[in-house]
C-alpha cells in the first residue's frame with residue numbers, strides 16, 4: 001500500500017484550503033491524497049467574512065463592501081468598516097479555483113469516495129474509504145461529527161435558510177449589505193435577517209436564528225417571505241437559489257489533535273468561533289499556522305498563546321447570556337455595534353484586540369447579566 005505524506009479526509013472548505021496552503025509552501029512536493037464523497041461542483045454555500053487586506057482568495061471574491069448596514073432595536077445605521085472590508089465568496093468559485101490550482105501539482109491526488117473509518121496506527125493515520133485502505137504520515141480530518149452534549153458547556157446552534165431572489169423592481173443598494181436586521185419577532189431568541197446584494201435586483205436574503213431548536217422549512221420560509229414583503233420593495237420576485245445551514249455555537253472543547261497522526265480541521269476541529277458561528281476566516285488563519293509549523297518543525301500542531309485563552313471565556317459568557325435569556329439578544333447586538341467603533345468590534349471578534357480594548361467594549365455591555373453569566377460559567381466549569 002502506498003504511504004502518502006498527507007491524507008486530507010474531506011475536501012470541503014477546510015480540506016481544500018489546507019491542500020492549497022500546502023502546495024503554496026515548501027511542502028509543495030509532498031504526496032497528498034484528498035478524499036471526499038462529493039464532487040464539489042455545486043454552489044452549496046456562500047461564505048462571508050471580513051479582513052483588512054487582500055486575502056489569498058481575493059481574485060475570486062464575489063462582492064466586497066467598505067460599509068455595511070445594521071438595523072438594531074434603537075439604532076439603524078451604516079457601519080463604516082474602518083479599514084476592514086466585508087467580503088462574500090461563493091462556494092463554487094472557491095472549489096473551482098482550488099481544484100484548478102491543485103491540478104498543477106502532480107503529487108496531489110483526489111478521489112471521490114465515502115470515508116468509513118479513520119484510525120490511528122503505529123505506522124501512521126489509516127483511512128478506509130469505499131472499503132479501500134489508505135495510510136499517511138498525517139491524516140487531516142474534516143469529516144468528524146462533533147458530539148456536543150456535555151451539560152457543563154453551552155451548545156447552541158446557528159441555523160439559517162436563505163434565498164437568492166431576483167426582483168422586478170430595483171430595490172437593493174449594491175454598495176450596502178445589511179449584516180443584521182433585527183426587525184423580526186424575536187420569540188425570546190436571537191433572530192435576524194441579512195441581505196447581501198449582488199446588484200440592484202438580486203440579493204441573498206437569509207433568515208438566521210441562534211438557539212437550540214431547528215425550525216421546519218415552512219417556518220423559515222414564512223419569516224423570509226414576511227420580511228421581504230414588509231421591508232423590501234421588490235415587486236414580484238423569483239427564487240433563484242436556496243441555502244440552508246446549521247453551524248454549532250458551542251464552547252465544548254474539541255480534540256483538535258486526538259492522536260499522533262490525526263489532526264481535525266475546520267468545523268470538526270472546533271475552528272468555528274462559538275459566539276458568532278463564523279468559521280471561514282478562522283480556518284484560513286489556523287491552517288496557515290499549521291502549515292508553517294509543519295514546514296518548520298515537521299509537526300502539524302497549532303501553537304497558541306495561553307493568554308489568547310481569555311477569548312474562550314468571553315465566548316462562554318456570551319453563549320451563557322444567550323442560552324439563559326439573560327438579556328435580549330437584539331438589544332445586546334445593538335449595543336455592541338452602535339456603542340463601539342465597528343472596526344474595534346471586528347478586531348475583537350478576530351481575537352486581535354488588546355485587553356484594554358476589550359475592557360472598553362465590555363464597558364458598553366449590560367453589566368448585570370454579563371456578571372451573572374460570568375459566575376455561572378465558572379460554576380459550570382468547576383462543578384459541572
Ligand SMILES: Cc1cc2nc3c(=O)[nH]c(=O)nc-3n(C[C@H](O)[C@H](O)[C@H](O)COP(=O)(O)OP(=O)(O)OC[C@H]3O[C@@H](n4cnc5c(N)ncnc54)[C@H](O)[C@@H]3O)c2cc1C
Nearest residue numbers: 010012013014037047048114115143245266267278279280
Ligand atoms: C450554508 C452554509 C453557509 C455558511 N456561511 C458561512 C459564512 O458566511 N461565514 C463563515 O465564516 N462560515 C460559514 N459557514 C460555516 C463554515 O464556514 C462552513 O460550514 C464550512 O464549509 C466548514 O468547512 P469544513 O471544511 O469544516 O466543512 P465542509 O466544507 O462541510 O467540508 C467537509 C467535507 O467533508 C466531506 N465529507 C463529510 N463526511 C464524509 C465522509 N464520510 N466521506 C467522504 N467525505 C465526507 C463533505 O462532503 C465535505 O466536502 C456556513 C456553513 C453553511 C452550511
